[in-house]
Amino acid sequence: MKRVFVNKVSKYVGEKVILKGWVYNSRRSGKIGFLTFRDGFGLLQCIVVKNDVGDEKFELFKTLTQESSVIITGEVVKNERAPGGFEILVSDVELIHLSKDYPITPKEHGTDFLMNNRHLWLRSKRQHAILRVRHQIVKAIRDFFDSNDFTLVDSPIFTPNAAEGTSTLFGTDYFGKTAYLAQTGQLYGEASAMAFGRHYNFGPCFRAEKSKTRRHLTEFWMVEPEIAYCDIEEDMQWAEDLLVHIVNEVLEHRLEELKVLDRDVDLLKKTKGPLPRISYTDCIEILQKDGFDIEWGDDFGSPEETHIAEKYDRPVIVHRFPSKIKAFYMKRDPEDEKVVLGMDILAPEGYGEIVGGSERETDIDVLIERIEEEGLNQDDYEWFLDLRRFGSVPHSGFGMGLERVVAWICGLSHIRETTPFARTMGRINP
């Protein structure tokens, strides 16, 4: 007899198989029982008939509780009445472990309670679907860069200095010195791009911002490509191609999961290139015309960002921001010194900024000046300045926040469900 996984049972119709997993739910109607079985690959209805399994096994079945672990033996049959179209006619049930008082019942729960039980919540259908979409997105990202000859070069997590100011960094004791957890791999990415031409890094980032919103985590994953001999226009194109590829891959492989999440797939299907591009200056005009109290030079707040994004049915690229509101390493536009060659991509439906990128400043004097302006210590950036001393070339890159992309694609109301164990301002457990 063969041990099979739930997602493959359709290949074994008429055969007797073994399934190893857990009880998702069980119901009884006299001498026939319905056990919804889960093995991590999917859910499957198992039929336990008293006359088939015998009195002893039927009594055992009656004692099974939610999330007890079981090994089921039975015949795979096709049946329209079963969710998914297939079910198991059980001939034997073996109890591995009896679960007592599983806290998450098949009824409503509050988010705080569920987050306290996150280690168990992961087993539920909805969380399972979200994390499978996340997995698909990660795979799509890696495949995209791999097929375009990018080399994965990891950036360090312990860093001695800040990339963009120190207020948002977590400090740790590093043998008597202060080390910070990386908030971005950006600066190291530039070194890698000069070594490998096309590079990306993909790992966790840490921000100590006291942000308590549905869009913020203190620990999140960011993918950051950096490309040598690349200007801002090409940079936008790379970001667009990556986004479109991610959406296509999820639509191709995870429709079932999107259905579980009740996601409006038609909205996602609109994410096709070319994505609209609009300058910061044009955004300000639109915002002023629509009654927002905003002046050229101000950064967008959340309402402004949402207003711009709502003008489009797909992600929109906003470019050329005032240099004052952007990071020191962004290159100034030679055609207009007041703005930098930076870009953000705003997701539709109010999901906010999912990508931020730029062409990088190559002029070492401008960089030194900007480092001073930001109040940063030049000594910490000498290695970074070396990249402008030895074979400096025009280069660009961007960062894409994985969790925000997952939230948008899944249509979630809060980012905390996009990651297995969310770290937010108020939570570090479980």
Add this chain to the structure above:
RNA sequence: UCCGGUAUAGCUCAGUUGGUUAGAGCAGCGGACUGUUAAUCCGCGUGUCCGAGGUUCGAGUCCUCGUACCGGAGCCA
């Protein structure tokens, strides 16, 4: 950090103008039922009313402080 809200059974919540004995559904346990989809039906139990102080003859209810959580803002991916 600022603004607003909430805190009552294992879970989700109700609880009137302050009134004497604290309520429901679900989960759990027992029973009925051979096609259930969060099954249904019958029976059974459960409380530091978030904490401390105050007002009052009397506080789950009103006041003060604290704590936790939720929503929003700022900041950002």
